Structures are given as C-alpha cells and as structure tokens.
Amino acid sequence: MAEEDAEIALLHRLQAGQESIAWGTDGAGGAPEGEIPSNTEDNNEQVKKQTVADDEVLRAYSPSGSGAVSDDGDEYDPSSVTPLPAAVIAGDEQSRSSSRASSRKPKTVGGFLADDSDEESDESSSVQISTGLQPPAHNILNRTISPSPLQVSITPSDLQTPIQNPDDSQQGVLSLSTLSVNPNLSGARTSQAPSMQVPMSAGLSASVQSASAPKGRLPHDRIGILEDRIKEDPRGDLDAWRSLISEHRKRNKFDDARAVYERFFKVFPQAAEMWVEYAEMELENDNFGAAEQIFGKSLLTVPNVQLWSTYLNYIRRMNDLTNDATGNARTTVSQAYDFVLANIGVDRDSGNIWQEYIQFVRSIPGQIGGSSWQDQQKMDSLRKAYQRAICVPMSTVSALWKEYDQFEMGLNKMTGRKFIQERSPGYMTARGANTMLENLNRGLIRTTLPKLAPALGFEGDGEYLQQVELWHKWITWEQEDPLVLKADELDVYKQRILYVYKQSLMALRFWPEMWVDAAEWCFANGLEKDGDTFLSDGIAANPDSCLLAFKKADRLETTLSTEEADKGPAERGAIVRAPYDSLLDSLYDLIKQLKVREARELAKVEESAALDANISAIIAKAEDEDDERDSDKEARESDKANKQAAIKQGYATQSQLISRTISFVWIALMRAMRRVQGKGAVKDAIGGSRQIFADARARGKITSDVYVASALIEHHVYKDPAGTKIFERGAKLFPEDSIFILEYLKHLLSIGDTTNARVTFETSVSRLTGKSELLAKAKPLYSYFHKYESNYGELSQIRKLEQRMAELFPEDPKLLRFASRYSGENFDPTAVRPIISPATQMRPKSTVLQSIEKPASVTDSPRPQYVQENSPRPQYIQQTNSPKRPFPIEDFENDLNRPRKLARGESPLKGAAGRRLDQQKRMQQAQGVPQWQANAPPFVVPRDITFLLSIIPRADLYTSTKFNPESMVRLLSQTNIPDYMTWKAAREQPQPHRYDVTEVEVEA
Known part of the structure; x- marks a missing residue:
C-alpha cells in the first residue's frame, strides 16, 4: 500500500510539473546550435549511374567542349532524396529499475547549475531531451527525489537499428534518446530519478542529435526564459525584448540593459519609443555622455517628435538660460531649435515644439515694439517664426494664427493688416489641410514598434492591410500637393513627401512594398542618394525579401553602364551578384530554421506521448490493472501519429514554397549574369550564366524550373545543343514533374525532334498513369500532345489519343474534346452562332417592368392573398409597387x-x-x-x-x-438671406476683423 501511495504522489508531482513548463510549450527555448543534416545533395546509386550524363553536360559547358567534371556527385538530385526508415525497437520491455545518480558533482553558481558543467556532462552522455518537469514544492533545491519503481528501460541492443544512409551508403546506428522525467535540479544533491525510454523514429532521432530540445529553465528564471524567446524569434517577439529590458532595469543591472538595448536596435533601429526610454535611462543616472551618444545614433535616422523633444529637453537642461551672462547658452538652444524644426517641423504633431520655440524667441532680450536694434531684431525673429509656423498643417495652427494676428495688430494696424493679408492664404490652406489630414488619418496607428505582417487568412491580416492602405492614402494625398508647394517651394514639397515615407516605414518596417515604393519615388524625383538608402535599409530589415533584392540588383545593373564603365566583367558581375547572394543566404537559412523547428515540435510530441504513457501506466497499476487497455494505447498512438503527420505536412509545404523561391532567385541571377558576363564557363574567371547553374546545382534545394531556364537560355540565346542535354539530365532527375516534362516536350518539338518527343511523352504518361495519385499530372501532357496531333498528326493517331483520354478522364465532355481539335488560342469556331434572321434572332428585350399598381404575383405561394372587402369602413392600403412615398x-x-x-x-x-x-x-x-x-x-x-x-x-x-419636406420649408422660411447691397458691404469689410469674428464664433 505504501508503494502505491508513493506512485500516486509521483503522479501528482508529474502533473504539477507539466503545468509549470511554460518555457517549453511557449517556444521559450533557444535555438540549438548546429544544423540538421540535409538531404539536398544526395549521392545515391541512382546519381552514380548518371555521372556520364553529367559529364556530357559539363563538357558541353566548357569552352573547348571537353571540360573536366568536378564534384558532380555533390549536385542536387531530387529524385535521390529518400526518407529515412523508422527505427524499429525489437524485444520486450525489460524489468523496471531505478537509474543511478551521477557521481560527478555539478558545478553551481549562486545555487544554479552552471552552463559549463551542463555542457561537459552532455558531452559524455547520449542525446538527452529534458522535459523540465519539476515538482512545484518549497525548498526543492534541498530535497532529494525518491526513486520510482516505474522506470521503463530498453536494452542498448534493442535500441540499435542499422539504417542504410542514402547519402554515402554507409551503415549507421541510431540510438534512441532518453527522456529524464525529473532531471537533477540545480544546486541539489544528486539522487536517483526515474527516466523513460521513448521510442522515436530514425529520422527524428537524427534530427534531435543535431537539434536537441531547449535546455530546461527554472520557472523563476525569467531572464533566461526571455533570452530564449528572443533567440527563437528576434523579429517577432517584441514583448520579450521589452520585458527583458524592463527586468534588467528593475534589478538595477544597467549594463545588462544597455547590452540588450544595443542588440534590440540592431533589429529595430527606428524604434523611437525605445530610443527615448534608452536616453531617459541614461539621463536619470546623469550619464550625459552616453545620452549624447544615443542622440547621435538615433536623431538623423528617426524623425520622431517624441525623440526630438527629448533631445530639446536635454539641450535646455544642459544650457541654463537664467545664468547666461555670455549668451552662449541661448545661442546653443537657438541652434538646437533650428536643427529640430528643420528636420521635424513639418510633422502634424510638432505644434507644441513650434509654440515652445515662439515662447523662446519671446524670451530673447528686447522689447516688442521698441525702437532699438535689439528690439527690431527680436520683432523680426518672432515674425519669421510665426510666418513659418502658420503654414504648417498641424493641430495648433489656429491658435498660432490668432497669436500672430494679435502680434501684428499690436505693433501697427496698417502694416499688420498688410502682413495678415499676405499670410492669410497660406494659413487658410494649412488649416484646411489639417482638417483633411485629421479625417484622412482617422484610424491610423503611428507606431514606431513595427510588427511582422500576418499571413493572409490568419489573425490580424485585415487590420495590418488596413494600416498599409491608410499610409498609402496619406502619401498619395501629399503627392497631390494640397498645400500648393510644388510650383514655388519644390524642396519643401519633396521634404514633406520624404518625411511621410519615413514615418510610414517606421511602422511598416517589415513591408517590402513600401520600401520599394519610397525608393522609386526618390529615383523619379532626383533623390538618388535617398533612394539607395531606402533600398539598403529595406534589405537590412527584410533580408529574405525577393522584391527588395531584385530591385537593388536592378538598380546596380542599371547604374553599371555609367558609374562602373571602367571595371571588367568579373568586377561588374560581383557587384550585381551581391544582392542575390545575400538573399540566397537568407533563404537557405530559413530552410535550416524550418528543420530545427520541425525537429523541436516532433520532439515535443514524442515527449508528450511518452509522458502520457508513463502516467497511464501509473494509473493502471494504482487501479490494480495488469496491463493498460489496448484501445487506450492505440488511441494514444493514433493521436501521436496524426500530430506528427500534421507537423510534417505543414513544414513540408513551407519548405517546398521556400525551395521554389530559391529556384527563381537562381534563375534571376542566371539571367543577370548572362546580361553582364555572357554564358561564360564553369570555374572560369568570367563564369557567366553557366557558372550560376553549376552553383545552383551544387548548393541544392532547387526545383526543375532552374533546369528549364538554363536549357532555354542555351537554346534561344546561344543556339547551343547543351540545352537539350540539360533537358535530358533534368528528365532523369524529375521523372514525375509534369511541368518539366511539358517544357521538355515543347523544346523537342521546337527543334523538330518528333521521334524523341513521342518517346518522352509515352514514357512520362505511362509512369504518371501507373499511380493513381499522379493521374492528374498526366492531363496537361495529354492535352498538349492532343493539340499537337490535331495540328500536325494523322487522324488515326488523333482518334487513338482521344480514346485513351476518354478512358483516363471520363469526366471530360467528349464534345469539348472533339471541338478542341479545331479551336485556336483565342477563338473556337464550333461555338459560333451565325445570325440567319435578324428579325427573329436579334429582337430586343422588353424594357417595360412590372405594373406599379399591383405587387408582383407570387405563383403557387402558400401565403394568403389579400382581398379587399366591400365595406363602407376605411380600407388600409395593400403594399403596391407605387413609387409614391408612404407617410413619414x-x-x-x-x-x-x-x-x-x-x-x-x-x-x-x-x-x-x-x-x-x-x-x-x-x-x-x-x-x-x-x-x-x-x-x-x-x-x-x-x-x-x-x-x-x-x-x-x-x-x-x-x-x-x-x-422631410416640412422641415425643409421651415428652414428656408427662417433663413435670413441678405440683399445684394448688404452682402457687398460685408465683403468690403477689412479681412482681419472678419477672421477675428470667425475665431470668436468658433471658440463660442
């Protein structure tokens, strides 16, 4: 009985520990070091049998036609990729025994297990995945965990399964990983802990060997958990970044906080809110030198009102105007204001800075309205400040205009009225533009903490696209020049549009289309330097964006003819290739990250399944059941298999999409190198398009599109027979790719090789129709060859082909298949209906609608029909089709x-x-x-x-x-319409008084 109580207590501890592993289920674990082995460059027997074909292709690529073949076995061979077979565990379960505690005392720091000690112990042990299940008990570091009799062990001989490696045909042994249910806690005495032997597939074991599960974190190790989250998702987990910085600052670890800030700004260099927090942290600690460095790094690249206001506050703090005997402090502050307003003075939210600047000018020594040179200088400075401010559409423009009117009228009414009339159009335009901007930007979120765009169909995609649309509307509004600046102040017009682009990119940093749009506008308006900066910054923010990389490469290739004319083909090719190489590195890195994530999620499924099995065994033994029910075991196995299949399918889809993207990047690079260097030669100083094709095959993860593009370049541009050889090689590597086979057929027929085309067609469709899951891929091949036979073949061949198509695809209409013989690309003569009798066939349709007096009849309707009665009492009107309005x-x-x-x-x-x-x-x-x-x-x-x-x-x-006609008549009758003389007299009144009245009415 005591033994059963101990097992039940262990079960409770396991369940409690499972609830405390948020670090494991939330993806907090760091990405493991190393990379999962890839099967993209297989070298199986099939590839070895085809080395002769590779020799022919590379020999055709060499200038002399007999180039040496090198490293052909390392090429990408999709047909040779074979999945690893699952490891089979033979033998029955051995007797349960407790694991012996390690005799080596772990090295601890502050009561926690040090990383070096952990890594050293891992080197001498097998791959171990920690579940991180710690019992949530007090003083757990000083407790010992009693051994459990529920350990299930498997002998090493049962865990060794020889597997044929398709890469090098070598025998390998995959040992299964051991899951420690209760790992040794940091700082605690080593004790016997129960462990489970979890069977895993061979493919998963191989993956886990290179990408093990994240190291266990104690639940209160908040900094470690946040670091793991950041390492896992640096661009997406903004909350982890901010929480980590806040945690360091709470603990007064300012050096650690500074280090995190610097890492953060490498990912989000335009996060103005975080720059402000960083600067304020240094200013709170009176670290003025560090604050100045922060301002130097951020101000010129982050046009944000809050950040620049912080800079102004710092300048005024460091330059005391009350004790400024020499005037240097006032000069410094004045220069700072000019610097700030020149950069962000066009911002709609800069009204407070303009008001502060005007108050600063008012505080200059001198008297407004005085006659001395100092008074006149102050008056001119103040007038200039007002005149600059009232032309900017911002929320405080009306208040500034009222102050300016009082300022001018207080000096001299005659000259003041003249200045007011001159500046009135600009103010009216700015005030109207501010109203339009307020309506236009309703719903716009001007954040500086950008988020990754949600995938289409997932949460947040609609809101994100709405923000993109609002930013585009603002940019379009500025480009339409509502402030009428393009004719007289072209530089100000460009500055405003450039400023809005920068504002939008702070919020949409991970939206490549906005970067390209900004660069295109700069190139079209003579701002080449700003356009190049937009492209470079966009690539830094989105290294995996094909759009930005292609635009950058296109820009470099366009400017080569003028700026790099003195350089040779090799240097020019290196310049153009740089953006493509950077993009390819990012995409290949994404493939590796997908494999790591897949292995981690599969490992979690295995851990969860093993834990459930162990818990079920404990429950079965506690309930005096000899064996667990087979139905429960089968249900768990089925659930685990379904989860693993869903995970593999999801990651396979993502991997396939990235592989297709990689292929088209190689194709774009191949075409660019052909334009810059020509076809070149493999391993030559000027490699050209042929070297790119060789590099793509060597690096792997490409689809048949690369082979098609390379072959067509050889055929159409250089009329080289190497194109046919590339197609032949691709047909062996992609025998079930219907798209590639179709392009191969088109190529063979274009060069007049009908014999090989027919052989290729028959071979391909036989292979595809032999498998039911590949039958749909054969349909495009049949359709294309049927069209070719209809145009150039014999009738007997056409009928035989149609008979085969009818048997394979019975759902297709026979008449449509027959009509396709005679149809063209844009015209089908069998569908034409000639006009024989215009009077009969071209009679116009009746335009008379149903009666307006009676409602539409409802035929065979169960609704009771309304019948008016012969009665002297009033009859309520039945609903009719009358256009007359009912009573309101x-x-x-x-x-x-x-x-x-x-x-x-x-x-x-x-x-x-x-x-x-x-x-x-x-x-x-x-x-x-x-x-x-x-x-x-x-x-x-x-x-x-x-x-x-x-x-x-x-x-x-x-x-x-x-x-409502009554309300309208009442409004017209009560409206006071002045006569012509009164209206004319009102128009001739001085305008300043009219504006004063307007402002008073608005305030009232």
Whole structure:
C-alpha cells in the first residue's frame, strides 16, 4: 500500500510539473546550435549511374567542349532524396529499475547549475531531451527525489537499428534518446530519478542529435526564459525584448540593459519609443555622455517628435538660460531649435515644439515694439517664426494664427493688416489641410514598434492591410500637393513627401512594398542618394525579401553602364551578384530554421506521448490493472501519429514554397549574369550564366524550373545543343514533374525532334498513369500532345489519343474534346452562332417592368392573398409597387395622432401601363374578385410620367433617410438671406476683423 501511495504522489508531482513548463510549450527555448543534416545533395546509386550524363553536360559547358567534371556527385538530385526508415525497437520491455545518480558533482553558481558543467556532462552522455518537469514544492533545491519503481528501460541492443544512409551508403546506428522525467535540479544533491525510454523514429532521432530540445529553465528564471524567446524569434517577439529590458532595469543591472538595448536596435533601429526610454535611462543616472551618444545614433535616422523633444529637453537642461551672462547658452538652444524644426517641423504633431520655440524667441532680450536694434531684431525673429509656423498643417495652427494676428495688430494696424493679408492664404490652406489630414488619418496607428505582417487568412491580416492602405492614402494625398508647394517651394514639397515615407516605414518596417515604393519615388524625383538608402535599409530589415533584392540588383545593373564603365566583367558581375547572394543566404537559412523547428515540435510530441504513457501506466497499476487497455494505447498512438503527420505536412509545404523561391532567385541571377558576363564557363574567371547553374546545382534545394531556364537560355540565346542535354539530365532527375516534362516536350518539338518527343511523352504518361495519385499530372501532357496531333498528326493517331483520354478522364465532355481539335488560342469556331434572321434572332428585350399598381404575383405561394372587402369602413392600403412615398411615420412624435392610411382611387394610366392595368382588372372581375373603387374623376397621366413611374423603384424599397419636406420649408422660411447691397458691404469689410469674428464664433 505504501508503494502505491508513493506512485500516486509521483503522479501528482508529474502533473504539477507539466503545468509549470511554460518555457517549453511557449517556444521559450533557444535555438540549438548546429544544423540538421540535409538531404539536398544526395549521392545515391541512382546519381552514380548518371555521372556520364553529367559529364556530357559539363563538357558541353566548357569552352573547348571537353571540360573536366568536378564534384558532380555533390549536385542536387531530387529524385535521390529518400526518407529515412523508422527505427524499429525489437524485444520486450525489460524489468523496471531505478537509474543511478551521477557521481560527478555539478558545478553551481549562486545555487544554479552552471552552463559549463551542463555542457561537459552532455558531452559524455547520449542525446538527452529534458522535459523540465519539476515538482512545484518549497525548498526543492534541498530535497532529494525518491526513486520510482516505474522506470521503463530498453536494452542498448534493442535500441540499435542499422539504417542504410542514402547519402554515402554507409551503415549507421541510431540510438534512441532518453527522456529524464525529473532531471537533477540545480544546486541539489544528486539522487536517483526515474527516466523513460521513448521510442522515436530514425529520422527524428537524427534530427534531435543535431537539434536537441531547449535546455530546461527554472520557472523563476525569467531572464533566461526571455533570452530564449528572443533567440527563437528576434523579429517577432517584441514583448520579450521589452520585458527583458524592463527586468534588467528593475534589478538595477544597467549594463545588462544597455547590452540588450544595443542588440534590440540592431533589429529595430527606428524604434523611437525605445530610443527615448534608452536616453531617459541614461539621463536619470546623469550619464550625459552616453545620452549624447544615443542622440547621435538615433536623431538623423528617426524623425520622431517624441525623440526630438527629448533631445530639446536635454539641450535646455544642459544650457541654463537664467545664468547666461555670455549668451552662449541661448545661442546653443537657438541652434538646437533650428536643427529640430528643420528636420521635424513639418510633422502634424510638432505644434507644441513650434509654440515652445515662439515662447523662446519671446524670451530673447528686447522689447516688442521698441525702437532699438535689439528690439527690431527680436520683432523680426518672432515674425519669421510665426510666418513659418502658420503654414504648417498641424493641430495648433489656429491658435498660432490668432497669436500672430494679435502680434501684428499690436505693433501697427496698417502694416499688420498688410502682413495678415499676405499670410492669410497660406494659413487658410494649412488649416484646411489639417482638417483633411485629421479625417484622412482617422484610424491610423503611428507606431514606431513595427510588427511582422500576418499571413493572409490568419489573425490580424485585415487590420495590418488596413494600416498599409491608410499610409498609402496619406502619401498619395501629399503627392497631390494640397498645400500648393510644388510650383514655388519644390524642396519643401519633396521634404514633406520624404518625411511621410519615413514615418510610414517606421511602422511598416517589415513591408517590402513600401520600401520599394519610397525608393522609386526618390529615383523619379532626383533623390538618388535617398533612394539607395531606402533600398539598403529595406534589405537590412527584410533580408529574405525577393522584391527588395531584385530591385537593388536592378538598380546596380542599371547604374553599371555609367558609374562602373571602367571595371571588367568579373568586377561588374560581383557587384550585381551581391544582392542575390545575400538573399540566397537568407533563404537557405530559413530552410535550416524550418528543420530545427520541425525537429523541436516532433520532439515535443514524442515527449508528450511518452509522458502520457508513463502516467497511464501509473494509473493502471494504482487501479490494480495488469496491463493498460489496448484501445487506450492505440488511441494514444493514433493521436501521436496524426500530430506528427500534421507537423510534417505543414513544414513540408513551407519548405517546398521556400525551395521554389530559391529556384527563381537562381534563375534571376542566371539571367543577370548572362546580361553582364555572357554564358561564360564553369570555374572560369568570367563564369557567366553557366557558372550560376553549376552553383545552383551544387548548393541544392532547387526545383526543375532552374533546369528549364538554363536549357532555354542555351537554346534561344546561344543556339547551343547543351540545352537539350540539360533537358535530358533534368528528365532523369524529375521523372514525375509534369511541368518539366511539358517544357521538355515543347523544346523537342521546337527543334523538330518528333521521334524523341513521342518517346518522352509515352514514357512520362505511362509512369504518371501507373499511380493513381499522379493521374492528374498526366492531363496537361495529354492535352498538349492532343493539340499537337490535331495540328500536325494523322487522324488515326488523333482518334487513338482521344480514346485513351476518354478512358483516363471520363469526366471530360467528349464534345469539348472533339471541338478542341479545331479551336485556336483565342477563338473556337464550333461555338459560333451565325445570325440567319435578324428579325427573329436579334429582337430586343422588353424594357417595360412590372405594373406599379399591383405587387408582383407570387405563383403557387402558400401565403394568403389579400382581398379587399366591400365595406363602407376605411380600407388600409395593400403594399403596391407605387413609387409614391408612404407617410413619414417616424416624423410624428405622437403615436395617437398618426394619419390613417386610407385607400385612394387609382389613377387611370394611358399607354402600355394603362392597357396592362385594364387587362388585370378585367381578369379579376372575370374571376369574381370584388373590387372597391372610389368615385374619383378620371385623371389622364402624361406619357412621360407614366414611363417614369414604370422604371423607378417602389417606395417600400427605399430604406435610407427620408426627406422631410416640412422641415425643409421651415428652414428656408427662417433663413435670413441678405440683399445684394448688404452682402457687398460685408465683403468690403477689412479681412482681419472678419477672421477675428470667425475665431470668436468658433471658440463660442
């Protein structure tokens, strides 16, 4: 009984520990060092049998036609990639025994296990994945964990499974990893801990050997957990960055906080909010030298009002104006204001800085309105500051205009009125532009902490795209020149647009299209330096963006003809190739990261399955069950298999997409090198397009598109037979790629090799139709070859081919297949319907709509039909198609006094509508339907009104706000419209007084 109690207690500890491993399930673990072995450069028997074909291709590439073949076995061979077989654990489970504690005492620092000690112990042990399940008990570091009798062990002989390695055909032994349920805690005495032997597939074992699960972190090791999160996702986990900095600052570890800040700004160099926090931290500690370095790094690249305001506060703090006997402090502050306003003075949120600057100018020694040179100088400076500020669309422009009006009118009314009239158009334009900007930017989030764009179809994608659209609207608004600056102040016009682009890129740092858009605008407006800076910064922010890399390479290739004319082909090629190489490095690194993540997630699934199995065994033994039920075991195995399959499928899709992207980057580089260096030769100083093709094959992870592009370049540009040899080589590497086979067929038919084309077609479709899952891939091949036979083949061949297609694809219409023989790319003669009788076939459709007097009839409807009664009491009107508006019931406040809707006499109509109405009445009378008609005199409706009533919608279809004629008449009757003389006199009044009145009315 005591043994069962101990096992139940262990079960509770395991469950409690499972709840405390947030560091494991949240992805907090750091990315393991090393890389998972890749099967992209296989060298199996199939590749060895095809070395002769490689010799022919490279021999054709060499200038003399007999170039040496080197490292051909290292080429990318997709057909040779074979998955590793799963390791099979033979033998039954051995008796349960407790694991012996390690005799080596771990090295500790501050009560925690040191990294060196941990790494040294890992070197002498097998690959071990820690589940990190620690019992949440007090004083756990001083406790010993009792051994558990529930350890399940497997003998080493059972864990060794020889596996054939397809890369080098060598035998290998994959030992299964051991999961330690309760690993030795830091600073605690070593004790016997239970362990589980978890069976894993061979492929997973190989992956885990190079990418083990993250090291265990204690739940209270907050800094370590945050560091792991940052290492795992540096660009996406902004919360981890900010939390880590906050944690260091709470602990007064300012040196560590500075180090994290510097790392953060390498990823987010334009995060103005974090620059402000960094500077304020240094200023709080009176570290003025470090604060100045921060301002020097950030100000010129981060046009943010908050950051520049912090800089101004620092300048005013360091230059005391109250004790400025020499005037140097005031000069420094004045220069700082000029520097700030020249960079961010056009910002819509810079109103406070403008007001502070004007107050600073007012504090200059001198008296406004005085006659001395100092007074005149102060007056000129203040007027200049006001005139600059009132032309900027910002929230404080109205208040500044009012101050300026008082300033000018206080000096001299005559000259003041002149200045006011001159500056009034600029102020009115700025005030109107501010209103438009306020409406335009409603909903815009001007953040400086950018986020990665969510994938389409996932949470947040709509909101992110909405922000992109709002930024584009603002940029377009500035480009339309609403402030009328392009004609007279072109530099200011460009500065405003450039400023908005920089603002947008602080929020959309990870949106490559915005970087390219900004660079394109700069190139089109003579700002080449700024455009190149945008491209370089965009690539630094998005190293895996094909759009930015292609644009940068295109820019370099375009400027080579003028700036680099003195350089040779080798140097020019190196310049153009640099952006492509950087992009390829990033994409290949993404492939490695995907493998690491996949291995980690698969390892977590294995750990979870093993833990569940161990818990189930404990429960079964506690309930006196000899063995666990087979149904539960099968359910767990099925669930684990489903999870692993979903993980593998998801990562396979991502890997395939990146591989396709890599292939098209190689193709773009190949074409660029052909333009710069020509076709070149392999391993030559001027490699050209052929060297790029060789490099792509050697590096791997490419698709058949690279082979197709290289072969077509050889054929179309150089008329070289090497193109056919490349196709032949690709056909052996991609035998089930229908897209490649189709391009190969087109190439063979274009060079007139119909015999090999037919052989290739028959071989390919036989291989594809032999497997049911590949049958759909054969359809494009059949369609293309059927079209070729229809154009140039014999009728017997066409009929045989159609018969085969009918058997393989019975769902396709036979008539459509027959008609495809005679159709062209944009025309099908079998679908033409000639006009034989225009009077019969081209009769226009009737435009007369249904009657407006009666609702549309509902045939065979179970709804009861409304029949008016022959009664002297008022009849409520049935809903009709009349265009007349109903009573505006919502306008009557008293429900008791609402008008009673009584039936009115119908107006007789002439024309088609009248005849149709008369016919309907006669039909109703013939059916015995009683009708009640008022004795109203007949009224003849004009023909045009009748037609209008027949085409306008019914009144009940109008659901928008209804027009209230009584309110409109009341408004017009109470509106005071002045006569011409009064209006003219008001127009001739002085404008400043009019603006004062307007401002007073606005304030009121």
